[in-house]
Every structure is written in C-alpha cells, then in structure tokens.
Amino acid sequence: MASLTAIGFDADDTLWQNEQFFRLTEERFAELLKDYAERDHLTARLLDAEKRNLAHYGFGIKGFTLSMIETAVEVTDGKVPATVIADILETGRAMLTHPVETLPEARATLERLAGDYRLILITKGDLFDQERKLAASGLGDLFDAVEIVSDKNPATYEAIFARHADGAGKSMMVGNSLKSDVVPAIRAGAWGVYVPHELTWVLEHVPEPEEEPRFRRIETLGQLAGLIKEIGTGFATSPSAHSAR
Structure with a gap:
C-alpha cells in the first residue's frame, strides 16, 4: 500500500x-x-x-x-x-498492579508490520498506568513512537500523524473503540480500522460509520496485514466492502 x-x-x-x-x-x-x-x-x-x-x-x-x-x-x-x-x-x-494479558495475534501482527510502516501506540488514560502496561506487555520495542493522551479527537490524530508520520492522509488508526479510535481518525483524514472486542465500555459505543470510504472492520488483529494488502491492490475499495471477515 x-x-x-x-x-x-x-x-x-x-x-x-x-x-x-x-x-x-x-x-x-x-x-x-x-x-x-x-x-x-x-x-x-x-x-x-x-x-x-x-x-x-x-x-x-x-x-x-x-x-x-x-x-x-x-x-x-x-x-x-x-x-x-x-x-x-x-x-x-x-x-x-494486575498482570498484563496481551490479546491473541497482537505481537505477531506488530512484528509482521514493523519495518514496513511506522508503528505508533496511541492510547488514552493515566500516564503511569499506561506506561506500566506497555512495559509489562513486552511490545514497546515494536513501536516507533508512543503517545499517551488525555482524549482522542480529530485534532489529536492530526497532530500525532503530522509529528510522527507523513500526515493523517497516509496513516491508519486501529482499535476497538469506534468513538475514540475510528471515527475521529477518519475525520482527521486517516483510515480507521475497527477491531471489535467482546467487552467495550458503554461510553465508547457509537454507530459504525459504514458509508465512510476509509472505514474498515476486521474481526481479529491477525486480519490487518491482509486488509492493508487488499486496500493497496485496489481490492475492497467500495463502500459495500467495508468488512474483512
């Protein structure tokens, strides 16, 4: 891509x-x-x-x-x-102090994409807690940059992708929250990839932006590399093909 x-x-x-x-x-x-x-x-x-x-x-x-x-x-x-x-x-x-439990395919997906793309961790919450979890996860070395923010909105993504990448237009955001990870990233001009989790806080629920051309949904992180390849080859570019299962 x-x-x-x-x-x-x-x-x-x-x-x-x-x-x-x-x-x-x-x-x-x-x-x-x-x-x-x-x-x-x-x-x-x-x-x-x-x-x-x-x-x-x-x-x-x-x-x-x-x-x-x-x-x-x-x-x-x-x-x-x-x-x-x-x-x-x-x-x-x-x-x-609870042990960190990484999700299936998280490490494998990051390792597969590292080197080909700049990988940026963008998370919100308490600074000390997020730093602790990142260190305990063992995934920190796979990221080119880490951003711990107080909230996620279009301006947040515009600034981060301008600072660490080539702008939002050439960037993608991947996450389980439509409200925080997907919708504002798309509004900033990036791709937004939704990876649903079985448990998501009720305040993070909003409808899927199915008509947005830069919206995609995958069921597991393991499908991300394949999705990127499909987008790059022009496969699944229509609004009706926004789900990779």
Whole structure:
C-alpha cells in the first residue's frame, strides 16, 4: 500500500485486556454495597458518576476508583463504612498492579508490520498506568513512537500523524473503540480500522460509520496485514466492502 506509511494502534482491549478488569471490579463493588442498593441501580449511579468526573479525572483506573467512592457516599447518604472505602481503594490498587494479558495475534501482527510502516501506540488514560502496561506487555520495542493522551479527537490524530508520520492522509488508526479510535481518525483524514472486542465500555459505543470510504472492520488483529494488502491492490475499495471477515 504505497500511500500508507504509518499505523496507529490503540492499546486497551486492542493489544491487551482491560475492560474485563473493570467489569470484575464493578462486581466486587456491587457486593460491597449490596445492603444499600440493588446491583442495576448501583451500576447506573456509578456510570453517572464516571460521566460527571471525566472532565475532572480523565480516563483510567484512578478516576474510576474515585467515582466508586463518590457513588458509595451517595447511595448510603454519607453513611458508607470506612471499611468499605478501604476495600474500594484496595480494588483500585489491585487493578493498577494486575498482570498484563496481551490479546491473541497482537505481537505477531506488530512484528509482521514493523519495518514496513511506522508503528505508533496511541492510547488514552493515566500516564503511569499506561506506561506500566506497555512495559509489562513486552511490545514497546515494536513501536516507533508512543503517545499517551488525555482524549482522542480529530485534532489529536492530526497532530500525532503530522509529528510522527507523513500526515493523517497516509496513516491508519486501529482499535476497538469506534468513538475514540475510528471515527475521529477518519475525520482527521486517516483510515480507521475497527477491531471489535467482546467487552467495550458503554461510553465508547457509537454507530459504525459504514458509508465512510476509509472505514474498515476486521474481526481479529491477525486480519490487518491482509486488509492493508487488499486496500493497496485496489481490492475492497467500495463502500459495500467495508468488512474483512
């Protein structure tokens, strides 16, 4: 694919597991507060707190932990036991030290593409946590650049692909979030490749941009190299062929 020179990769739930640890922690949180609120009600209140706090704490485990504490205070009318707060803090610390589990085909895909394209890790969230996970994943040496950002929008991708590549027009972004990885990258002028994960945070859900000519969907990372080859040879260039299965 002569016109493509750089590929950006999301990290959480694209290269390694992430959301499953949030789900497990939510279950523990519901167990801790079961005497004060039903599980569904508690989950809804927690999501509301996360939405409110994104502007203050950003994305990541630390903000999630603070949102759990805030929710616990709210649903107990300020009567939450100190022992419950301590348990919530401990679950947050446990998430921050959990072993990194890379997803199938992540390393093989990166190794196959390295050298032919500039590979850029583009992830959002807490700086220390993302640096920890990248180091623990063993994938760091395969990237030409790493960008840990507070949010992902078209301006983010325009700046990153201008700084590390030949601009968004000759770049591709690959990830499991349509809202953060795919749609804004396409709006910046790049290709956007959606790799769905079985667990994706509800706030990252938006419709697939099926009519966008630079949108593609693959079911596993292992299909990425083949997709790039198809695009480069002019195969699957019509809007009706936006899924590589």
